[in-house]
Amino acid sequence: MKLKQQHRPITTEPPCVQANHVLDEKTNQLKYEYNGFTIISIQLPPGGKEYYRRISDGNIQSNPFIQQLYLALDEPHTVRVRFELSGDALNMRPRRAGEGEAILGQCGRPTLYGANGLYDVMQDLLIDWHGAEWRWACDRIHKTEAGNSFAEIDVEVGLTPWIINLRMQYYRKHLNYAYHKPWERRPDLKPVAGWCSWEAYRSDIREEHVMDAARFVSEHFKAYGLEYMQLDDGYQLPLVPPEASGSVADAWLTTNEKFPSGHAGLVSGIKAHGLKPGIWTNAVVTNPDFASSGTACVKGEDGNPIKGKWIQYVLDCTPETLAEHVAPYYKGLKDAGYTYFKTDAIRHLIYDGLHEAVKAGVMTGDEAEAKFRDFLECAREQIGEEAYLLSCWGVLSEAVGLADACRVATDANPSWPAIRMQLVETARWFHTHRILFMNDPDHVCVRAPQEWAQSAISLVSLTGGLLMISDKPEHYDDERIKMVQRNLPPLHTVTAETGPLDMNMPAFAWTHIKGYAVELHKADPKEQEATSGQAAEQAEAASHPFSTLWAIHMQTEDRSWCVAGRFATEALQAASVETAKLGLAPDREYVVFDFWEQQYLGRYTDSIPCRELEVGSCQLLAVRPVNGRPMLIASSRHVSMDLVSVQSEQWQQGQGQLTLKLEGVAGTSEHYWIYVPDNFAFSSESALGAEVRVTPEGETVRLEVHFEREESEVTLAFTDERAV
Structure with missing residues (x-):
């Protein structure tokens, strides 16, 4: 029996069901198929005996559903495994960063050392694997001709089972973001x-x-x-709505005396400067006569309107109320020309408003949640999909799929x-x-x-x-x-990286004691005059507690590098950061550049020395693997060093030339640093659309590029002294 590959899902909503297995005897491949994709193909070695899990075997069942697979061989062997997912898939560490580990992010679709998972965004499917040594077969996730994503790994499989877990509808069910349905809206x-x-x-x-x-x-x-x-706040009329018999929309569509030109003047003035206009709105109702006399606000059993902190009076969010009081001001502001909408106090709408009604017994929790969703759905419908909607403030799972x-x-x-x-x-x-x-x-x-x-x-x-x-x-x-x-x-x-929300520390919100929540670790820098010695005592070497260490992995068609960020939410002493903790292979050599110091730091392998940081400061390091030829390592243009101004980097091996295609702001200058291996020597430069000055600096050369126009091309020639 051979599975027929489908290049589209069979069901629109990816089901919480098992992936089917088949052993293709002709190719000696073990395959698992899910919702129209052969998501896993394992190339088994010839001869020998394999042990694998059939679809419904095993007693590890759960709700939410997890399917566990495994593979074991009677003799150790390196096995190639191919994963194929939808067109939007990511390498994902299936857990959050631990002590001393960097929080992982990515630009592009790189594969990261030690990140043992893949996440299919459109199917909300997480695949993770455990129990055997493994390595990526390629440095990135690729695309098939049909547009699917695929990645391959090599796994050292023996008698100890190598385990694969499939978590269907991962964010929606396993992390309980119930409204996450990427197959309907992203x-x-x-x-x-x-x-x-x-x-x-x-x-x-x-x-x-x-x-x-x-x-x-x-x-x-x-x-x-x-x-x-x-x-933001300050343009609207002071009372919402202005009249007891009026509409809430009146307070937002009519500006106060500080804005004599109204929304039309604001929008046209912003656009005249080449910018896009955005506007703040609020779910609040402040007019007590409106709340008491009408039917639009939630009332208690005594007939008086319910009132909550920050939200004041609470719209009942029925279809009639939304159509009369909410839809008109979102539509009116959209028609005025705003394209960005910050909708504020919605956490107060549900927590301090609708939940007060639940406490009073006038509605259920499910009804309150549905009313909250109706409010946001009304806003989204009126501003349209092309407008940008920010849900403010607080992370509300009820806003998922709308904001x-x-x-x-x-x-x-x-x-x-x-x-x-x-x-x-x-x-x-x-x-x-x-x-x-x-x-x-x-x-x-x-x-x-x-x-x-x-x-x-x-x-x-x-x-x-x-x-x-x-x-x-x-x-x-x-x-x-x-x-x-x-x-x-x-x-x-x-x-x-993914995993459950970390609830082991206080959320930083206002309190009634000190303004902000209690200190997480250390005192305010203004109150703390720690010497270097004291700073060393306050932080353990290389511990990098949560929130202090990041690794953002950048990838383009012709470059791959990492920006390691150290952020001193507490004092950080001088320490060495292991490259493996950054999602980088520890057996490779890397060149390192400090962005804010604008300084080349040298070449390192399994660890990178880092300077001491006082509370509130940061250090950004570009880390790029050495590839044996001259290459770009950093720029002054952008903290990404440089995913913004460098459009391409091409090395012509036979000519010994490095060509950078750049985009910059005409009339400005930026610096670019090129690492030059010992066996190469810089010989000449040329440029189109820019003036260039080259300064040798040890193992690097620094280019000062003055952009005569937005697009430019710089070519550097090098002599390979091994060929002389």
Whole structure:
């Protein structure tokens, strides 16, 4: 019997059923088929005897469903295993980072050392394997002619069973994100960067402030990848709705006296600077007469409207109420020209509003959840699929499938507790990133002490989070302007690890005692004047506790490298980081470059020495495997070093030439560092569309590229001294 390969699923919703097995005697392949795909093909060795699990054997059954497979051989043998999944599949470590391990992310579809899992995004299927030595057969996930994803591994199989686990509907059922149905809708996963008015001006925002900021942002950041100008709280009428007999929409569609040009003036003014307009909305109702006299708000058994913290009065979210009071303002704001919508206080709508009604006995928990979904579905329907929807604030599983982004933390500001919150919550929720939605750690306040701001914006950019800055134009000095530019645009990073949410630490939210939650590890840097010796005492060597160590793996058609990030949510002493803990093979040699120090550090194999970091600071290291010829290792343009300005890197072996195709901002200069092996010597350079100056620096040469136009090409010639 031979399975016929299907190149599309048999069922639209991937079923929670077993994968069928078949042993193809002609090819000596053991295959497992699931929902139209031969998801696993194992090439068995000739002769000998194999032991494998048939579809319904074994007593490891569970709810949610897990199917466990295994393979054993009577004689040890290296076995090639091929996995074939849908067109969107990822290498995924099937657990979260442990003590001293980097949190793993990826740009492209690389295969990572030690990451023993594959995740089929469109089928919500996780495959992980255990119990035998293994290695990737290739450095990336490939595509078949039919558009499916495939990857291969070589496994050392013997009498001890090698185990494979299949977890169908993994995020939906195993992690309990019940509304995750990627086969029906995927969020908009594009990188997003913009300016938000809230922490810059709060409710004191005026029309002229928005226009001044739009002018400044357009001049300094637009060319680097910032797109949105988002107006936050402060434009709407003070009472929602303004009249007891009116519509909630009236408070949002009519601007107050601080915005005399109305939405039309705001939108046209923002667009005139080449930017996209975004708007803040809120689920709040504040007019007590409206809440008491009408039928739109939830009332208790005594007939009085229910009131909750932050949300005030609670819309009952019936179809009639949504059609009269919610749909009109989302449609009106969309028609006004806004393309980005930040919908606020929705956690208060459900937790402090609808759940109060549950406590009062006027609705069930299921009814409250359904009403909450109805509110967001109404918003989504009115703004359309082409608009961007941010669910704010708090990660709500009820928002999955409707929101494009979800804010993972409470309000940020320039203080260290707020910035630390952004760093820690980005780490805590990273398993959801670009799977369920894009993570938003809230806006970055660049006016904070520079080391803190640098840490926050670097992590958001590298992880590809929603990157919003929120400062007055006068707060952006030359150093901070350059800092923002080096982090634009944010990357298209996807999580490369998954597993249950870590609940072993306090969430960083407001408390009624100190403002923010208690300290996670160490005191506020302003209150802490630790010497180097004290810092060493406060952190164990190379421990890198949770949230401090990241490894974002970059891959293009012609390059693969890693950016290792160390973020001092607590003081980090000088330490060596094992390359294996970064998802890198420990038996290879790597060249390492420190981005913020703009310094080449040397060549290393199984570990990389790292400098001491004070609380709030960070270190970014480009780590690229040595390949025996001159190669790019870093640039000054972007913290990714460089997934942004380098369009291609080509080595012509016979001519000894390295050619870089670059995209830059015309009229600006950037530096690029090229590693040169001992047996090569730089001889000459040429450029199209740019002026280039080359400076030898030990094992590297540094290029200063002045962009005469946006696109340029730089060619460097080298002499191979072995051939002389």
